[in-house]
Amino acid sequence: MxxxxxxxxxxxxxxxxxxxxxxxxxxxxxxxxxxxxFEAYEDNWQSHKEFEEGMRKAPDGLLDYLALLKSADALTGRAEKMYAKGNSARSVVLYREVQAKYERAYENLREALSTDSSLAMWLDRNFNFTSNEMPDLTAEDAPRLRYGRSLNKQGGNSKKMKIKDLKLTTLEDKLADLMKTKHQGKEEQASIGTKNIFEILSRSRDD
Incomplete structure (x- = not known):
């Protein structure tokens, strides 16, 4: 040991x-x-995995928004294919429909968040539902599930903790605790030493 x-x-x-x-x-x-x-470390990792699993399941309050978003994303794909094939006229029409679909999705999200603001924790970015300003009507700017699989989700808020991160934090915390204990021990020894000196001086004066 x-x-x-x-x-x-x-x-x-x-x-x-x-x-x-x-x-x-x-x-x-x-x-x-x-x-x-060690048991606390394993419990923390298990709790984190359960939390992430729960966050992957969209709450009922966001299901309508996600359905509208999926429809808008699908139409975006069709518009991009049309443009790639050189059918610019048709792609322009589809892109207008795409924007209308994202706008409907945002309105639905605004209503959902105004009813239950806690739903925002499932999203990968801020969405100010009290403002008249909306994100751009594109797949890249549409709010996504924080722990979803969409390639368009933002990385900042959706970063997942990996087991190596928890290991590092656990090791650093342990070292910090040991260093703190050592520092406290030195302070106690210094305090005892000072007390002994005062006692010796006091005895000398008494003698």
Whole structure:
């Protein structure tokens, strides 16, 4: 079993390995974590997976919007194919229909969010339903499910935590706790030392 200094040294090695995208195994984690800390790590990962799974399932309040969005996306694909084939006149007509479909989808989303603002947490970007300003009427600008599979979703808000991120956080937190404990120990020793000095001086004055 590793002592405190050995554990800190090992933690620093594992942290650097994790930052370098080198594998850190469960065995490595068990070597530097207590049983309770390792169980907490596994519980955190399981909870995160369950959260992501739940977020992939669209709530009922967004189903109509997503259906309208799917229809608009499909028509966008048709318009792009027409344009690629050189049928610009037909593609212009389709693009106008596309814009109308996205506009209807946005209006539906506005109504859904005004009824239940918590639905916004499922979206990959902000949608100001209290403003008259709407996103552009395109597939790229339409709000998507945060954990959906659309290629047009934004990456910023939809970034998923990976297990390597949790491992790194767990290792860094453990090292920080050990360093904090060591610092507190030094402060206590210093306090005891100061107290002893005062006691010695007090005794000297009494003598």
């Amino acid at each position: 590793l002592n405190s200094d050995q554990t800190k040294k090992r933690l620093r090695v594992l942290i650097e390995r994790q930052k370098s995208d080198c594998a850190v195994s469960k065995r490595d984690l068990r070597a530097v974590l207590t049983k309770e800390e």
